[in-house]
Amino acid sequence: MAAMVIVIVRANQEEEEEADRIVELPGQPTVSFRQFSGYVTVNRVAGRALFYWLTEATQNPFRKPLLIWLNGGPGCSSVAYGASEEIGPFRINKTASGLYLNKFSWNTVANLLFLEAPAGVGFSYSNRSSDLLDTGDRRTAKDSLEFVIRWLERFPRYKNRELYISGESYAGHYVPQLAQQIIMYNAKAKHPINLKGIMVGNAVTDNYYDNLGTVTYWWSHAMISDQTYRQLMSTCDFHRQKESDECESLYSYAMDQEFGNIDQYNIYAPPCNNSDGSAAATRRSMRLPHRPRHPSLRQMAGYDPCTEKYAEIYYNRPDVQKALHANTTTISYKWTACSEVLNRNWNDTDVSVLPIYRELMAHGMRVWVFSGDVDSVVPVTATRYSLAQLKLATKIPWYPWYVKNQVGGWTEVYEGLTFATVRGAGHEVPLFKPRAALQLFKSFIAGKPLPKS
Numbered sequence: 001m002a003a004m005v006i007v008i009v010r011a012n013q014e015e016e017e018e019a020d021r022i023v024e025l026p027g028q029p030t031v032s033f034r035q036f037s038g039y040v041t042v043n044r045v046a047g048r049a050l051f052y053w054l055t056e057a058t059q060n061p062f063r064k065p066l067l068i069w070l071n072g073g074p075g076c077s078s079v080a081y082g083a084s085e086e087i088g089p090f091r092i093n094k095t096a097s098g099l100y101l102n103k104f105s106w107n108t109v110a111n112l113l114f115l116e117a118p119a120g121v122g123f124s125y126s127n128r129s130s131d132l133l134d135t136g137d138r139r140t141a142k143d144s145l146e147f148v149i150r151w152l153e154r155f156p157r158y159k160n161r162e163l164y165i166s167g168e169s170y171a172g173h174y175v176p177q178l179a180q181q182i183i184m185y186n187a188k189a190k191h192p193i194n195l196k197g198i199m200v201g202n203a204v205t206d207n208y209y210d211n212l213g214t215v216t217y218w219w220s221h222a223m224i225s226d227q228t229y230r231q232l233m234s235t236c237d238f239h240r241q242k243e244s245d246e247c248e249s250l251y252s253y254a255m256d257q258e259f260g261n262i263d264q265y266n267i268y269a270p271p272c273n274n275s276d277g278s279a280a281a282t283r284r285s286m287r288l289p290h291r292p293r294h295p296s297l298r299q300m301a302g303y304d305p306c307t308e309k310y311a312e313i314y315y316n317r318p319d320v321q322k323a324l325h326a327n328t329t330t331i332s333y334k335w336t337a338c339s340e341v342l343n344r345n346w347n348d349t350d351v352s353v354l355p356i357y358r359e360l361m362a363h364g365m366r367v368w369v370f371s372g373d374v375d376s377v378v379p380v381t382a383t384r385y386s387l388a389q390l391k392l393a394t395k396i397p398w399y400p401w402y403v404k405n406q407v408g409g410w411t412e413v414y415e416g417l418t419f420a421t422v423r424g425a426g427h428e429v430p431l432f433k434p435r436a437a438l439q440l441f442k443s444f445i446a447g448k449p450l451p452k453s
């Protein structure tokens with residue numbers, strides 16, 4: 001009897017898995033790896049389901065680890081950014097009519113699981129519309145844990161696989177928070193999840209030190225005047241979610257009068273234009289919750305010729321959605337790279353995730369933190385000020401690391417944590433420096449310091 005039950009369960013799993021199999025995406029080049037995508041229900045009462053897209057490793061997927069990738073915002077999609085511009089195997093071409101291969105895809109190293117979280121991001125949805133108005137860090141972490149548990153039930157061959165979680169920007173909250181949820185779950189679970197480590201890039205870490213480091217970056221990169229810098233330092237509190245009017249007006253002055261039309265996410269890149277030549281407003285929704293809400297942020301420029309625009313065309317195509325098993329319940333709004341509604345109504349945020357870093361290190365997790373050093377939104381100085389608060393002992397002193405005979409950036413290995421910069425990379429490191437980013441990922445997965453030559 002028991003044996004029969006097992007056989008039936010297994011057959012159902014295979015069916016479920018097979019139902020999620022992507023045969024081929026419209027305009028996709030032929031590939032050797034398998035892909036799956038679909039929904040996992042994370043809350044039955046509210047009717048919340050999270051959308052995922054798995055692109056398996058190009059070789060030996062059965063022996064390669066599993067990486068969950070998350071993007072930030074809050075409210076931005078890892079299908080839009082992570083999968084389509086950063087670490088995924090495909091890029092969307094200019095007419096949004098086809099895909100081409102990313103030479104530096106991270107699926108040469110691991111199986112990549114892109115998760116659109118929380119509900120309301122991308123294809124992930126909730127049948128309780130009020131969910132979009134009160135989601136925050138807590139619900140995101142809890143729903144993401146539920147996703148991981150249920151997803152592993154659907155894909156049992158991944159159950160004992162080494163698992164890593166990575167992401168950037170506001171996912172600097174999601175990644176450690178999900179890892180913490182998994183550790184708490186594992187403490188009681190019969191079959192613990194084999195989580196090995198996390199890696200975050202240009203990550204929102206600690207409100208106070210991030211804000212301090214951001215203003216310092218603006219000054220040290222000659223984006224603002226001495227006077228504005230001094231006034232910001234003496235007027236702003238940097239701890240609070242909502243700054244004084246006086247401080248906010250200094251931020252406005254810096255951005256409106258002093259920054260000019262630059263891409264804040266890569267200060268040396270040409271900004272992205274609309275067809276009339278005006279600055280495009282593609283990055284508006286990546287505003288961080290503890291930043292003053294500011295009209296000039298709406299005019300913020302995107303990077304490379306506006307890749308989210310291709311994503312927003314491609315992922316709204318009915319044939320693409322069908323191939324992805326997405327939007328099966330006829331969601332009432334369009335797929336967007338970032339959800340403004342979620343972003344505007346973000347309910348709760350940790351003031352600092354440094355205590356979670358300590359917890360993860362105490363549990364022997366591998367923790368890597370990297371930073372593209374030409375990003376002025378979550379800049380390298382912010383990350384350095386934040387990490388300094390951990391007061392970690394140095395294991396390998398600061399050195400330049402190399403990729404293809406060039407300095408890829410600098411790194412220092414601490415007891416329990418590795419820090420690395422990526423030279424010349426903006427906020428989305430794998431977009432701007434794909435080769436260096438892939439080296440970073442290889443070293444992280446191997447658990448080895450970055451190459452010294």
Ligand SMILES: *[C@@H]1O[C@H](CO)[C@@H](O)[C@H](O)[C@H]1NC(C)=O
Pocket residue numbers: 041042043044046047048049127329
């Ligand atoms: C949301 O509602 C639709 C329509 O009633 C239903 O088909 C779907 O299963 C619901 N989603 C979840 C996660 O319960």
Ligand SMILES: *[C@@H]1O[C@H](CO)[C@@H](O)[C@H](O)[C@H]1NC(C)=O
Pocket residue numbers: 027028093094095096097098099
């Ligand atoms: C985009 O891909 C489609 C399908 O492969 C192809 O027909 C089209 O020419 C490509 N367009 C560009 C601009 O590369």
Ligand SMILES: *[C@@H]1O[C@H](CO)[C@@H](O)[C@H](O)[C@H]1NC(C)=O
Pocket residue numbers: 270271272273277303304305
């Ligand atoms: C935007 O327009 C300016 C001026 O016409 C041009 O120099 C720049 O290269 C354009 N940026 C992009 C990303 O096309």
Ligand SMILES: *[C@@H]1O[C@H](CO)[C@@H](O)[C@H](O)[C@H]1NC(C)=O
Pocket residue numbers: 122123315316321327330331332333334335336
């Ligand atoms: C879902 O499908 C409906 C009907 O085709 C469409 O109007 C809507 O924009 C889609 N929403 C998303 C999030 O894909």
Ligand SMILES: *[C@@H]1O[C@H](CO)[C@@H](O)[C@H](O)[C@H]1NC(C)=O
Pocket residue numbers: 134135136138139347348
């Ligand atoms: C909203 O945030 C508060 C704390 O700021 C928390 O107590 C509450 O549970 C959160 N609501 C939801 C729906 O998560």
